[in-house]
Amino acid sequence: MEKVSGESSAKVCEYLTFRLDREEYGIDILKVQEIRGYEPPTRIANAPSFIKGVVNLRGTIVPIVDMRLKFNCANAVYDAFTVVIILNLHQRIVGIVVDSVSDVMGLVPDQMRGAPDIDSIIDSDAIIGLGSLDDRMLILLDIEKLMSGLDMSLVAVT
Template sequence: MEKSSDAASATNREYLTFRLDREEYGIDILKVQEIRGYESPTRIANAPSFIKGVINLRGTIVPIVDMRLKFNCAKAEYDSFTVVIILNLRQRIVGIVVDSVSDVMGLMPENYQAAPEIESVIDSEAVLGLGSVGERMLILLDIEKLMSGDDMGLSSDAG
């Protein structure tokens, strides 16, 4: 019965997991370009408070979004665990600041649950659902949808 394992691997999706405050989130690993240590970005005047500024990444100007501020986390401290996940979203490169990166987790369809309908600082359309493996519960994000919201100030005519 070798063919069943091929079918299973086709439906297994991999997520990069990261922490914000006490919550754990997952984003599609295929959207991740690289993970970097946090460095202070160049501030942009009149940008929303959660946009920390921009960095020059090998000649590309990359906006840096602090997800802790975006999601109204209680605190946003910068320490040795703070990282920037560089995302490649369509034709746009964006960096997100998170507390720490955990690991890459493969999830099978039976590990997914629909997200509950609750008011949240996260646009409900940007939450794909909840993933669970053992005791771990992940909030699975559609990072592309989240980063393209009107409130992000990152809208692009190129898309």
């Protein structure tokens, strides 16, 4: 527990923050296994375009999802900042390609707001809400729900 405003305590949730195009997103830090530099994966025939392929990670075959393509970002450029976040979701290892990783941010409930009710590419069930800290606004994702969506089917939710 961490003190907030000097007198009351609240549960701090930690999120790994990353960028896709001009937006900043956050995912539960407990779902993150590791962060790696981008290496082109082995392409799988007939896979959706946002599934870039697979990599061999210490003997485990890991599907790689390019979140920029999944979220219809204007341009997916692979450069020195491009990273793969390796996630451990329901005993399934999945990698997601993002533009860059920012930091780990702790948010208390007062800093989180519900997701706006708008149509978007992201399944609304996969958006936990919006987090704000100073002048930063994060889109908080439930990465397990996102990876278990009908178009992804990468994680079986039990």
